[in-house]
Amino acid sequence: MGKVLIIGAGGVGNVVAHKCAEHPEVFEQILLASRTLSKCEQIAQRIKNKYGLAIQTMQVDADKTNELIQLLQQHQPDLVINVALPYQDLSIMEACYQTKTHYLDTANYESKDVAKFEYKEQWAYHPKYQQAGITAVLGCGFDPGVTNMFCAYAQKHLFDEIQTIDILDCNAGEHGHTFATNFNPEINIREVTQVVRHWSEGKWIQTPPILDPNCVHFRFNYPEVGPRESYLLYHEEMESLVKHIKGLKRIRFWMTFSDQYLTYLRVLHDLGLTSIKPIDYEGQKIVPLKFLKTLLPDPASLGKNYQGKTVIGCVFTGIKNGQKIQKYIYNVCDHAKAYAETGAQAVSYTTGVPAMAGAMMILKKIWQGPGVFNVEQLDPDPCLQVIAQNGLPWQVTDFKGNLPD
Ligand code: NDP
Numbered sequence: 001m002g003k004v005l006i007i008g009a010g011g012v013g014n015v016v017a018h019k020c021a022e023h024p025e026v027f028e029q030i031l032l033a034s035r036t037l038s039k040c041e042q043i044a045q046r047i048k049n050k051y052g053l054a055i056q057t058m059q060v061d062a063d064k065t066n067e068l069i070q071l072l073q074q075h076q077p078d079l080v081i082n083v084a085l086p087y088q089d090l091s092i093m094e095a096c097y098q099t100k101t102h103y104l105d106t107a108n109y110e111s112k113d114v115a116k117f118e119y120k121e122q123w124a125y126h127p128k129y130q131q132a133g134i135t136a137v138l139g140c141g142f143d144p145g146v147t148n149m150f151c152a153y154a155q156k157h158l159f160d161e162i163q164t165i166d167i168l169d170c171n172a173g174e175h176g177h178t179f180a181t182n183f184n185p186e187i188n189i190r191e192v193t194q195v196v197r198h199w200s201e202g203k204w205i206q207t208p209p210i211l212d213p214n215c216v217h218f219r220f221n222y223p224e225v226g227p228r229e230s231y232l233l234y235h236e237e238m239e240s241l242v243k244h245i246k247g248l249k250r251i252r253f254w255m256t257f258s259d260q261y262l263t264y265l266r267v268l269h270d271l272g273l274t275s276i277k278p279i280d281y282e283g284q285k286i287v288p289l290k291f292l293k294t295l296l297p298d299p300a301s302l303g304k305n306y307q308g309k310t311v312i313g314c315v316f317t318g319i320k321n322g323q324k325i326q327k328y329i330y331n332v333c334d335h336a337k338a339y340a341e342t343g344a345q346a347v348s349y350t351t352g353v354p355a356m357a358g359a360m361m362i363l364k365k366i367w368q369g370p371g372v373f374n375v376e377q378l379d380p381d382p383c384l385q386v387i388a389q390n391g392l393p394w395q396v397t398d399f400k401g402n403l404p405d
Helices: 011-021 037-051 065-075 086-099 126-132 146-158 185-192 237-244 259-270 288-295 299-305 335-342 346-363 380-389
Strands: 002-007 027-034 056-059 079-082 102-105 135-138 161-171 196-200 203-207 217-222 226-232 250-256 279-281 284-286 309-320 323-334 371-374 394-398
Touching: 002 011, 002 065, 002 346, 011 027, 011 037, 011 299, 011 335, 011 346, 027 037, 027 346, 037 056, 065 086, 079 086, 079 346, 086 102, 086 126, 102 346, 126 371, 135 346, 146 161, 146 237, 146 309, 146 323, 146 346, 146 380, 146 394, 161 217, 161 226, 161 237, 185 259, 185 288, 196 237, 217 250, 237 250, 237 371, 284 288, 299 335, 299 346, 309 346, 323 335, 323 346, 335 346, 346 380, 380 394
Parallel strands: 002 027, 002 079, 027 056, 079 102, 102 135, 135 371, 161 250
Antiparallel strands: 161 309, 196 203, 196 250, 217 226, 226 250, 279 284, 309 323, 323 394
């Protein structure tokens, strides 16, 4: 059905490659390109051993649009799955535009110099993609990604009007390291140390960051793993969901953190090691956060001893047939099972499976543009079905608990 080029050979790229390899009828040819060729080769070897399938590997610097254009012209994939870093989103989108190649990613654009992520520059490609007759799907991991599909599903099937959405992301896993991040340390730490925002009655409300003693948190009772302290955080899917969910009055995002994680992060932050401002070190300029990244465990290596589960989902309140109702849609993913299947922990797994499923929707022309879309703008049903069949089953329940006002 099509030829896919995966860019990025990290934890998520490994899962995407495995999952595409399980569907050779859709992904007839799989190419994997990244900055470090040896990482592509290791993944290709694992896939060869497991499925007897050869995938082609190549080196690319995805910051360089011209290099990408050459690569796309040479290999002519139908679709690029971008699971490199958010810094590369615009260069890859531009190369896809110039070569008329469909595009999908899992995280929105962020500049290296400012720790702020937003969709503005990616949305600006909408008319260009329309005119080129190609489709871009933005944020097709788990959150963003499946959480957006849950919202679209709730809007389509469960509610006449959704009034509030609370997205709750719990990682109740233990990896055995004193401090590690579950995806790229640089991107992860930039995300969790920033000012927190949620959206209420048409306005963004700012609250203190998670390291501030006055930050907002509460204990939520997660299915299968029990009560966990959950912290209010800004997360990118809220930016598109406030535009696309009709009648919405409030949306918030919560993420669990252990006391140990927060203590380590506070010390690193207080020492200046989470800063992205370059400093002088023995006559050389270094970025403290990039230096810290080199000391922290590679997220792709965490899977081996990871125990426990992730539980990610959305609680909705709203109106159905004149009645006020509350629903909770969620997935539970087991780190050890994800590792046994793909050699990756559950955070990479829950990101890689939806990226493959979204790519399948594009190649099968079930999700058709042309243009640039966030996931909730597309039909959630076929994609959620593929996701459930590929290792991430999800549940819809009546929600009986309480959330903070
Ligand atoms: P990793 O750091 O493990 O992998 C990123 C890969 O991209 C690495 O192989 C890296 O190469 C490669 N890369 C970086 N820069 C370039 C470049 N200029 N050119 C080519 N390749 C490059 O990250 P993850 O796999 O954990 O995360 C991948 C993406 O998934 C990130 O954008 C992250 O934000 C997103 N994500 C989304 C989630 C969701 O639910 N939506 C959840 C988790 C992650 P090298 O090996 O040389 O460093």
